[in-house]
Amino acid sequence: MxxxxxxxxxxxxxxxxxxxxxxxxxxxxxxxxxxxxxxxxxxxxxxxxxxxxxxxxxxxxxxxxxxxxxxxxxxxxxxxxxxxxxxxxxxxxxxxxxxxxxxxxxxxxxxxxxxxxxxxxxxxxxxxxxxxxxxxxxxxxxxxxxxxxxxxxxxxxxxxxxxxxxxxHPRLEEVIAEGKAHPVSKASGDMPTVLIAPTWGETSIFNTCGEALITVLLQAGYRVIMRPHYQSVRQSPEVISRLRRSFEGHERFEYVGRQGETDSILRSDLLICDWSAMALEYGMGLEKPVLFIDVPARIRNPKWRELGIEPIEINIREQLGEVIGPDRLDEAALAIERLLADPGRFRDNMRRLRETTVFRxxxxxxxxxxxxxxxxxxxxxxxxxxxxx
Missing domain, CATH: 3.40.50 (Rossmann fold)
Structure with missing residues (x-):
């Protein structure tokens, strides 16, 4: 038709x-x-x-x-x-x-x-x-x-x-403006909210270690928001559905499936990611830290090293936060504590970083x-x- x-x-x-x-x-x-x-x-x-x-x-x-x-x-x-x-x-x-x-x-x-x-x-x-x-x-x-x-x-x-x-990158400018317009306010003693929003594919967080990661975070007392990439929902619906069913009854677990939704990003205190370029917008735009889970990268160009240039997705990770392997998920809670310990210093670092990383x-x-x-x-x-x- x-x-x-x-x-x-x-x-x-x-x-x-x-x-x-x-x-x-x-x-x-x-x-x-x-x-x-x-x-x-x-x-x-x-x-x-x-x-x-x-x-x-x-x-x-x-x-x-x-x-x-x-x-x-x-x-x-x-x-x-x-x-x-x-x-x-x-x-x-x-x-x-x-x-x-x-x-x-x-x-x-x-x-x-x-x-x-x-x-x-x-x-x-x-x-x-x-x-x-x-x-x-x-x-x-x-x-x-x-x-x-x-x-x-x-x-x-x-x-x-x-x-x-x-x-x-206009989207970064929008994120900066949104962050300024919606500052996060928390009551004393409230546990941080962690947003898990990785890239998609068979090697992404949700496909490889999603259940173990969410379990560790909930056991540590964090609020957890699961926000899959729309391609994950299309290409791995059974993985996303299984994870959602496993945790949807937990009072500190939240699933967000609406594309283009920004509330969960603004409410969160920290992003857990793998290779998604969203990490750059989150860190430099909202001036909040990122914990990277070092799953295998999704590589379409196996000869990328021939250029002799390290991709920004690799060289910027430790400026945006910390990196841990999927076999060290038990260290995630301590890493989050370190990353959230000095928000003022982190904000200053992000402002300097984006001035040299992004045009106009x-x-x-x-x-x-x-x-x-x-x-x-x-x-x-x-x-x-x-x-x-």
Whole structure:
């Protein structure tokens, strides 16, 4: 039944005047709306720029937005999305989807300029495929580490140099603001609240040592919030369900399954994580410590060491907190005590760390929107056919 709506949306995009195809944003999922919403607000408002938003998620919040400078279309995964990518006639095409050209969705046959927005502060060469970012023209980088990694990749692989814009990470700015607006207040003697929010995959915390870890924490008297990654719920539903059933009757255990929910993050005193880039946002944004469980990393690029650069997910861990192995879970309570012992010092350390790790703190969105507008002006008519009219 999705065939005809997808066909109609594709046909509608094809018939859009060139000025509506000058700056096009594509989103795989409504989960990414927060990556685009601020940019779109600035483009449509302060910069008075027309923007077409294409999503593959019928539940994307972007479909509900209304503005004179904004059009939203839904082309779900399938035949017409593949066709849309292949014959896409845009000048500037902005997305957070990795592996353009490597999988089913290819670069257009038209001379489209592709802009990739990094959706996390993580490194580019271990968790992702070696060539995940090779086929974009411009990359909006979160911090200096990504610039260094991309340039090294280009040199080793003999690739042409991309345009790298020092963008920053708007989500980190949002987390900083949320933390300031919702300070945690606890009664004297209240035990800390520990949030367990790891990455997903067979080697993640919940898949390998989740039950043992939660048991240790509850026995130590902590309040525990279990917050699985949405991919864990999709790919390992039996693991998540089993853990939830095992502890849901405990008065100090809480399960959070709502995606995009931030209350549990704000209420917590400490994060337990493995390799999720969320740890960077939590530590540097909320200025709260992270306890890392050293399960095997999820590695998509087995040759990542060839770049000669240690990924930020590895080298920043001990600045954000402590690391213990899954065979040392009995040490978790003592580690938590140490990490929470001097919150003032930890806050100062995080403020210094984020100033050197992330670009444009406090103004990434307005600067990023202006850069997109600049690129769209430069590319005007090249892919959309405006100059041929």
């Amino acid at each position: 999705a065939f005809f709506p997808a066909w109609k949306a594709w046909r509608r995009f094809k018939k859009l005047p060139p000025e509506w195809r000058n700056l096009v944003i594509y989103s795989e999922s409504g989960q990414d709306w927060h990556q685009f919403s601020g940019l779109i607000e600035t483009l449509n408002g302060a910069l008075d720029r027309k923007t077409t938003y294409v999503t593959s998620d019928p539940g994307d919040p972007g479909l509900d937005r209304r503005h004179a400078n904004y059009i939203a279309l839904c082309i779900p995964e399938g035949l017409f999305l593949t066709i849309f990518f292949q014959v896409n006639a845009s000048d500037l095409f902005v997305l957070t989807m990795m592996d353009l050209q490597n999988l089913q969705l290819k670069r257009s046959l038209k001379p489209v300029h592709y802009v990739y927005l990094f959706h996390s502060m993580g490194s580019t060469h271990m968790v992702d495929n070696a060539d995940s970012f090779d086929h974009y023209d411009t990359l909006f980088c979160a911090g200096p580490h990504q610039v260094e990694e991309i340039r090294r990749r280009e040199k080793l692989a003999g690739l042409s140099g991309k345009e790298l814009f020092e963008y920053g 703190l406090g103004h990434s969105v307005p600067d990023g929107a202006r850069e997109l507008a600049r690129l769209a002006d430069r590319q005007r008519g090249i892919g959309s056919g405006l100059n041929d009219a």
